[in-house]
Amino acid sequence: MNPSADGIPDPSLIDRVLSKWRRVSAPANGIVYALVARFPSDFLSTALTAENKAFTWLPAAATGHATVVEFVFSGLSEQEVNALAQASGRTVVSYTKLPNNEAFVVTWVHESWEGKPFTVPGAFDRNDQLVISKHDPLHTGRPVRFTIFIAPTGDQPMIVDEFGAYYGALDLQFDESMGLFTNRRVKKRGKVKQKP
Numbered sequence: 001m002n003p004s005a006d007g008i009p010d011p012s013l014i015d016r017v018l019s020k021w022r023r024v025s026a027p028a029n030g031i032v033y034a035l036v037a038r039f040p041s042d043f044l045s046t047a048l049t050a051e052n053k054a055f056t057w058l059p060a061a062a063t064g065h066a067t068v069v070e071f072v073f074s075g076l077s078e079q080e081v082n083a084l085a086q087a088s089g090r091t092v093v094s095y096t097k098l099p100n101n102e103a104f105v106v107t108w109v110h111e112s113w114e115g116k117p118f119t120v121p122g123a124f125d126r127n128d129q130l131v132i133s134k135h136d137p138l139h140t141g142r143p144v145r146f147t148i149f150i151a152p153t154g155d156q157p158m159i160v161d162e163f164g165a166y167y168g169a170l171d172l173q174f175d176e177s178m179g180l181f182t183n184r185r186v187k188k189r190g191k192v193k194q195k196p
Contacts (some may be wrong), residue, residue: 003087019074020153026102028075031084033157040066040113044135045164056093063134069093069176070107081105115161118179120146121170131168140166148181 026032041061059069070090074081078095085092093106117133122131134144142164150159 012106019053020188021158025047025077027071030051030076031072031074031081031105031132033070033072035071035158035160037069037071037160037162038066038111038113039069039162042113043115043132043142043165044164045101045142047143048145053105058108061113065110066113066115068111069110071107072105072107073098074103075101076103078103103124112127116179117176118181119168120165120181126167128169129172129173130165131172131178132163132165132181133174133176135174135177138168
């Protein structure tokens with residue numbers, strides 16, 4: 001069962017949690033990753049509506065790179081976290097001490113991105129396709145946000161890749177080799193404003 005067009009999650013989902021796992025406790029002298037979110041610069045949206053919420057702008061990475069936002073738990077002090085981040089080329093966005101004496105830390109870093117362009121035909125039961133490409137020949141500004149969730153394993157945290165995308169006809173021709181992405185079930189559908 002697909003969700004409605006108003007952004008309501010699929011009613012067959014009991015809750016909105018996509019994946020659950022139990023993380024290990026943060027070591028007193030280190031960190032444990034919870035989530036890594038990647039935003040490749042060549043696939044950013046340029047036609048999004050302004051946010052009314054408080055937010056922190058992060059600088060976009062150069063072409064061929066992604067801004068990587070890391071969410072970690074740590075037993076280190078704020079000074080130790082800052083030193084560790086600086087030594088690895090990261091910038092600390094926030095450090096929050098928790099009641100269990102761990103800290104929740106958000107950092108960002110720019111890393112190279114080798115992801116390939118792809119299409120998602122028939123997304124949300126439409127008769128066209130989502131296009132995720134560094135090229136935007138229709139000058140849409142990539143107004144659709146497309147997010148891929150990679151489930152955590154014993155060796156890696158949850159990874160989220162977010163792309164700007166646009167809708168194109170199924171017979172749209174490309175000047176580059178395009179991958180194909182399909183999914184068994186849509187988790188959530190948001191409103192999309194079409195240009196007149």
